[in-house]
Amino acid sequence: MTAHQLIFAYLAIAITGLSVMVITRRNPVHAVLWMLVLFVHIAILYLFLNAEFLAAIQIIIYAGAILVLFLFVIMLLDVKDVEMERRFLGLWPAGVVITAILTLLSVIVLREIDVFPPLGQFSIERIRSEGNIMTIGRVLYTRHLLPFEIASLILLVAIIGAVVLAKKRKGVE
Amino acid sequence: MVPLSWYILLSTVVFGIGVIGFIIRRNLIMIFLSIELMLNSVNISLAAFSHYLQSMTGQILVFFVITVAAAEAAIGLAIIIALYRHKPSITAEEVNLLKG
């Protein structure tokens, strides 16, 4: 068991535990905070996969922006205590069991995957030499330019949508 | 060297947890969080594949997933606010106007 594998093991266990913690918290705020810790661990994992840019994005955007947004909304809707108690739906054991089956099956299927398409030309050394961000930028703005523009459109739509939905309509109560 | 299958295993487990969260939680916001969780698990597997297959497409996809997640979170939460204004509680059961 090399150091590398040990760290991975820790990360894996941490991520799984944190995820469980996230979905079991009674108070949504605690859940969001645990989520934050989870995101940090995921960022570290990305580092191992030498995707530094992704790790940064994860922390800044995902944890920084989206979770903060969640916090704002949770604060906005001061959920009453009674809401807090009954966390789970009536038939929660059924849900857990079914999902367990789903996960099990997926694992069986995914373990079978052994076919490897030809390796791309971005070997690890090359990425290290140029720097992750440089490579992403070159690839992003050449082959994936169109998706990039569409992504910007999606965000624009999201902004307008959020404003329209959340705005207080005059008189419509 | 950590083999690729472990990463896949990890992402599947996290995805499973996300699904459980989505199914059994009553609070809409917690459902949203579970969705975020599911998305992150997908990101993990994408990143892993990008690393092992030495191609940047994986990372680009993760990048786009995050943007979409952001948009989705914004819209979702806006809907929750609109719902909340309509009826104080935001548990999934009350929101069943779509009942057939």
Add this chain to the structure above:
Amino acid sequence: MNNALMNQLGYPVLTVTVFLPLFGAILLLFIRGKEAIRWITLLVTTLTLLVAFPLLSNFNKDTHLMQFVERHEWLPSWGINYFVGIDGISILFIFLTILLSILSVLVSWRAIDTKVREFHIAMLLMETAMLGVFVSLDFFLFYVFWEAMLIPMFILIGVWGGKDRVYAAIKFFLYTLAGSVLMLVGIVVLYFKGGETLNILELSRIRYPFLLQCWLFLAFFVAFAVKVPMFPVHTWLPDAHTEAPTAGSVILAGVLIKMGAYGFLRFSIPMFPDATRFFAPVIVVLSVVAIIYGALVCFAQKDMKRLIAYSSVSHMGFVTLGIFSLNSQGLEGGILQMLNHGIVTGALFLLVGIIYERTHSRMIADYGRFATLVPWYAGIFMIFTLASIGLPGTNGFIGEFLIILGAFTSHREFGVLAAIGIILGAGYMLWLYQRVFFTHQSTVVRDNHEILDLNKREAITLLPLILFVFWIGIHPNTFLDYMHTSVEHLIRQVNITDTPGTFAEYINLIGGYR
């Protein structure tokens, strides 16, 4: 005569006849005032008669080929073209349709007062669709008109009908649609099997394998059996008739029902001769059952229109019996009986409509001793009752006698059973006549309605029909002459047992006609 299918008249008479009512319908959109609408519709329908008249005068009686043919590309990529023409079989029905349309407009002069414009537009659209079905020689065109026919009738029953008209309209529509959907499947199969063309003439020349013929025959049979209506699928007819307004009933009984039988003559028999010969006994049994079943049920009817509706089930049983006896007497008798049935039952519905306008009741029990009240009406009703039970000298007799003669030659026992239908027919019709006009049943209707005898308009409506009853009765040859060659041709087609000789005859014909 290389172009064997030429158009004698030069100008496209069929297209004009078929689409003149449509043009009239469009015209109606811009006209205001109920009276104006009625007069314009009457004008359009009579104009159609005048336009169609040359068809009769220069119809060439001794060729079985299609006449007054028009052929234009419509959707060339699928081999669909606007291809119309008529022959001995379809020419009489065109005039029956036109005549009944005129009379329906006349009879609903006072009866229809709400939404007059829509009513007359529906009538004209109906007329175009019906004429279209009789003239079209391209399956696509045929199917378009076949379905187009349903919509106006659905509206006629659904809007201006009686109490539970919606149920009747929907039942009518679904019944026919279910049938014609199967026909559509048949058409598509034919399209591929017949060499990527929808031209009816070419499709009826090709000899399909026996099993395929059977399947296609059944598909078409369902569509036409529902329309005819043959025994098991007839229950839509009484409902449709009781709920339909007078004009609707006249058109429904006069023409729509003939579509099914016409379909047999135009499609089932020429295209699937072996299957026809194979299924003929089954259909003959069904027809005989329809005759006797229809007649027997009439004894139990309380409503006049339902009784006449069931009697037309029995009469159409005679028609299908005649057609599927597959000999010249039977076929000609069948076609003539379709004409007679259109005239007689159309007239009976007109009569019931006329008296309904005055007494607002169709129940036989409400009537009694009307002969003294409305003698002229009683006299005319007697004429059509006698025509309906086939008294010699009227048109009914010629048709029924030829049919029973034809049925007797091909299926001896069924001819005898069918003849029982004549006795039953006399039974229920005379019983109806007696209860309504002679015996003193009830004064419910007589007291609180001021009942006048026929006025001029109603007399004019009935006059042509009376004329036809006696004309066909005394001198049927004027009508039979049109059919002889076409029926001979049809019989030759059915009885072809793969003798190359006759087949060769078609080949050179195609050459010339192309």
Add this chain to the structure above:
Amino acid sequence: MLILIPLLPFIAFLINILFGRRFIRDRAHYVSIPAVVGSFILSVGAFMDVLDGRVINVNLYEWVISGSFVVPVGFLIDQLTAIMLIVVTSISSLIFIYSVGYMHGDRGYYRFFAYLSLFVFSMLVLVMSNNFLLLYFGWEAVGLCSYLLIGFWYERPSASNAGKKAFIVNRFGDFGFGLGIILIFLTFGSLEYLKVFSEAGSILGQKTSIFGLEVETITLICLLLFCGAVGKSAQIPLHVWLPDAMEGPTPVSALIHAATMVTAGVFMVARCNPLFNLSHTAMTTVAVVGGVTAIFAASIGLVQNDIKRIIAYSTVSQLGYMFLALGVGAYTAGIFHLYTHAYFKALLFLGSGSVIHALHDEMNIQRMGGLKRYMPITYWTFVIASLSISGIPGLAGFFSKDEILYRTFLGGGTGKILWVLGTIAALMTAFYSFRLIYLAFHGDFRGSEEQLRHVHESPPVMTIPLILLAIGAIAAGWVGIPSIFMEHGDRIGEFLAPVLGRPEAEGAHSTEVMVMTLSVIVSIIGILMAYIMYVKKTDLPERMGSALRPIYTMLYNKYWFDEFYHVTIVRPVLRASEKVFLGFFDGRIIEGVVNGVPDLIGSFSQRFRRIQTGLLSSYGLIMVLGAIIIIWAVIFSR
């Protein structure tokens, strides 16, 4: 010229029916009588032509052409038709004149004369036609007129019921008749008399199978044709309509149900004698049916009390005689009896008509009596007619009925039995005829005072036809005097020979004399019995009646034929159509299916609706389940 004979009455019909209501009203007879008399004169002219040998057979136009089935509209005037023309037109003229008086003041006066003219037209077409289809046309048209005329006073439910009954029972007969005509066409290829009768011999051996049983074609044809005759001439199974037809006005009964229409069946069988001669079985059936009907109807006539019904049953019985003659091959005797019977039966009906007219529609002879004093002409003409029908020598009935009995006697084994039946029937005929006379005309009046005051002899317009018919009843017989009395006295036999042929069996003179004397004795006994029972010992009928109570009730109720038909045919048809066909088939099965399918689909979709719970998590759960299934499929599909 020839076409005018039927055309004149038809024109009269059109004029009366179209303009009757407003213009003609009570002057309708000015239109109809000239027409009928005109055709009578033309008929006499035609008779003269035929007398000196000119048989006319002309086709006017092609009526129906359909493939090989070609039927012309054409007329054939030969000896048989000539005689029928004379009978029909002469009696119609007299009855038309009589109706002027009888129907005077009736609201539907023009309608009555219109229908009568239509009837004469149809009867003439029937008689003159030269092919079976035109015969069928006349046949049904005559049936229509009898329907219209029986139900003339349609206010009375019994009248319109009787009319409907007559038409439908006739339709039963025409059902067989139509099939017979079709079979003729199929075997001979044509419907014209000349072609059919000339080729009659050619189909002797032929057999046809119908409903599985193998029957000789010629017998089947003859039986089917006879089936029509039975319907029209009211023989045994289909006789029920004639007594009810008495609901119509008396001139109608006289014309249609005595002289002309009912004899159409006899005429048709005589016309088709070439066919009937070929089939022995058909001939015997005709004879047996005729004989049985004769005695059966006569027996019922003994006990009836309604004056017109007695005469109606006497008509059925006399028709039985005619068919008996035809059955044994004596066609000329049959037609001769038809000829004489037309006169005295019409006279009987008109006589009873004037009695009813005088007593204001009193039909029951038990409530009449002693009318001799008030209505001498009617009485004497009635007596002449009764004597003639009973077969008293010298009068018409004797010659024709005796000829029939003689021919039957010669007709072999069955002939002898039928001859016995015939003689007994002759006894009954004499008895009931004179029972009627004694009850109606002799003794003291049993009606109401008010009737007595109004009793009067009928006006001349009614009595003159009675007298003329009485002359006919006497003189008509002299045309066929048997060879015993006068050398070639049987002029009518010779006249009809070319069409109907000569009967082969020539018995010795002695047997003819024996049969003749026997029949005279029998009729005299009948008259005496009637005299004793109804004039001398008037209590005898009650004692006899009570003694033979069961027989009396059976006869009085006409052997319960009507009730039998009602139970076996009418009620089952009505109930079946109500319950079985409309109720069960239409109501349950077909409607069930037609309405069942949409309901089924409706309920099915109802269940699906419940899946949409609106709960987010349940949707999630379903998605997961879907995923599991897909993955499972992927795993195990490889």
